Amino acid sequence: MVYSKCMETTTKRKRRVDRNHIIYQITCEPTGETYIGITVARGRAYKGSVDIRWQGHLYHANIENRPYPIHQRIREHGDGAFSKEILHIVRGKTEAHSLEKTLIREKNPLLNVECTSRKILRTAN
DSSP states (O other): OOSSGGGTOOOOOOOOSOOEEEEEEEEETTTOOEEEEEEEOOTTOHHHHHHHHHHHHHHHHHTSOOOSHHHHHHHHHOGGGEEEEEEEEEESHHHHHHHHHHHHHHHOOTTSHHHHHHHHHHHHO
């Protein structure tokens, strides 16, 4: 049953580009190594959003057995050996990814793939 002509037509909503993004840091407590990542904020539950992303890291490490440094440390030390913290909440995807790259360059977190490959390149030269 149609109550108005508006219900007959469907239009696709434009995807939002101004969502909040969370830049977070994971620290492997036994080694002190860090990882900087980004995730989309789900509402205002910022900590919960980082926790959901952390579950993704655990899945990639333990189920998919990915070879990346963060996943190797998770397998070595277990998920209880890590702490998570929110570094920034940024509005807009472009701005958030730009800030994440800047933080990775500045802090040089050893568990990020970019930093690991830069380290290998420096020692090879």
